[in-house]
Amino acid sequence: MNRSHTLAGLRDRPDIAVLVIGGGINGISVFRELALQGVDVVLAEKGDYCSGASAALSRMVHGGLRYLENGEFKLVRESLLERDRLLRNAPHYVAPLPTTVPIFDIFSGLANGAVRFLGLTRRPSRRGALVIKTGLAMYDLFTAARRLMPTHRFRGRAETLRKWPAINPAIRNSATYYDAWVSRPERLGLEMLLDATASAANARALNYALVSSTGDSLAITDTLTGEQLPVRAQLVINATGGWIDLTNKAIGAAAQTMMGGTKGSHLIVDNAELFDALGGHMVYYENEDGRICILFPYLGKVLIGSTDIRVDDPDKVRCEEDEQRYILQSLAFVFPSIKVAENQIVFRFAGVRPLPASEDSFTSRIPRDHFCEFVEASGRLPATLCM
Ligand SMILES: Cc1cc2nc3c(=O)[nH]c(=O)nc-3n(C[C@H](O)[C@H](O)[C@H](O)COP(=O)(O)OP(=O)(O)OC[C@H]3O[C@@H](n4cnc5c(N)ncnc54)[C@H](O)[C@@H]3O)c2cc1C
Structure with missing residues (x-):
């Protein structure tokens, strides 16, 4: 060129x-x-x-596990197909990513999932073991014909704490499944x-x-x-x-x-204790407000995100101080004993998700389909x- x-x-x-x-x-x-x-x-x-x-994405090449509870089955099936294509076609950038979901309840999210399906509420709620198990079983089913990565597995509390000793001791179970990540999108x-x-x-x-x-x-x-x-x-x-x-x-x-784009911000932190605590896994967890957050070993550092805030002008977005606080607070929920100091934040970035215009008061519920x-x-x- x-x-x-x-x-x-x-x-x-x-x-x-x-x-x-x-x-x-x-x-x-x-x-x-x-x-x-x-x-x-x-x-x-x-x-x-x-x-x-x-350039501002969470670097996940995923099927979109959480879109299942919005009923976006076609999107998840198609995204899993594309994920597997990228694993095959671009192995120099896209690699398998063991992803672990810490679980703090057994039944939570069941009733909410059902009423949401009936259109009675759109409020996000904490997801319990049964809801996560159902989602992961569907994920495995969608990829059964071309199994590139292991199927999901559940761990009990004792085994989870043995593998991730720094994780919040209130944990009841954990679920590990495989998605993929892209190093340099x-x-x-x-x-x-x-x-x-x-x-x-x-x-x-x-x-x-x-x-x-x-x-x-x-x-x-x-x-x-x-x-x-x-x-x-x-x-x-x-x-x-x-x-x-x-x-x-x-x-x-x-x-x-x-469009009804929402801004998402991430931090990249240089904290060896946190990096080691992840044990090579992405930790995909819910903050106390029910929003999904991620923690992810990224090129020797840890990537943490993200926020989800409506914006009008994509040229003006940046990771603001209150977003940084939100992201670090969410970390305290899953790894309470690990502190990230301000000077360990080596990079902050933000971008706008191109989402369709929507009146939904919960940004995480805006459909993600193209x-x-x-x-x-x-x-x-x-x-x-x-x-
Ligand atoms: C916080 C966050 C996390 C995300 N996480 C993931 C993830 O983990 N996995 C995933 O698959 N997806 C993720 N996404 C979604 C993904 O990033 C987007 O779906 C995708 O990048 C959209 O690509 P795009 O080409 O449509 O938009 P963009 O990449 O935004 O490209 C639009 C381009 O248009 C240019 N432009 C604008 N106006 C003009 C003009 N008048 N003339 C010329 N050029 C113009 C802009 O400069 C821009 O480069 C995430 C998004 C965000 C924001």
Whole structure:
């Protein structure tokens, strides 16, 4: 990929078949699919590739165990299939992750799960052993035909405390199952982008390239020089995640509000005691408010997250002090004797989950499934597919 060649090509030939806006994992994936099918496609990303949500994730490549209780079975089945594909196709970034759920109750969550299924409540609640057992049995069932990793196992209190001596002694059981993790998600995205441009001469990608409307056409602004290049596309794909509504506005697409993004923040801490306490497992636990949190050995440090807060402007998100406090408090719930000092926090990051607009008062209950919306062409603006 040579930036000046790409810019010169756009100056000479502004007519293209498809313009993909957004160079996160979704924009890159659709760009690659189109490129491999020989479509004349340009991808424009206003910052660095994979610098939005695609760099801010919890690094889990998972089926979404907790989506089962929202009834999102199709999503979980599909995500498990994709997880297993990534384990096979990208073993240099994606690896199995033993994941342990500490359990403090036997029956908790059963009644709540049932009433939620009937639509009588959406409030998150603590999940007990039976609810977790049911979820994990379904997880195993969905992957039975292509078993890549061990099935789940339960441990009693004594065995759990032997394996994780620092865990909250109020524990009753633990459940261990396998998911996967991605070490460097942004590099995975970049590899897919390079694969697309190397395989197809008609696939061109530009970063530091902001797409907006000039009134009667679309333009890509090279934000490094300020040069504005008009482009005429037959189809626009708006893959700007948490920015989808802002992008529709910027390009003049007459669309309803689609997004209700929530911010999630994480900490990376350098604390050897905590790292050792995890015993190589991700600990996937519920905070006292019923929210799922994770603790995870990550490249010699520990990744802890996350929060889930509604936001309007994805350009302004960062991990705030109160989020940092929330994350550290949640840690105290699962490993009460381990203290993380302020100077052991080596990195904080935040991103916006691209979730559909929702009135739900509990952000964790907003559906996680993908959606695509088609906005008809109007005037000089081509049809826009938002995804
Ligand atoms: C806290 C958190 C934890 C998560 N954990 C996980 C997890 O563990 N596992 C998992 O699978 N998923 C997880 N996710 C979800 C996952 O990160 C997202 O689903 C995914 O990254 C979305 O990718 P995207 O390409 O749609 O959006 P993004 O990666 O946000 O990409 C959108 C891009 O559009 C660009 N853009 C915006 N406007 C314009 C414009 N006008 N012109 C050009 N470019 C523009 C932005 O700069 C941005 O790079 C998590 C998300 C968050 C925030």
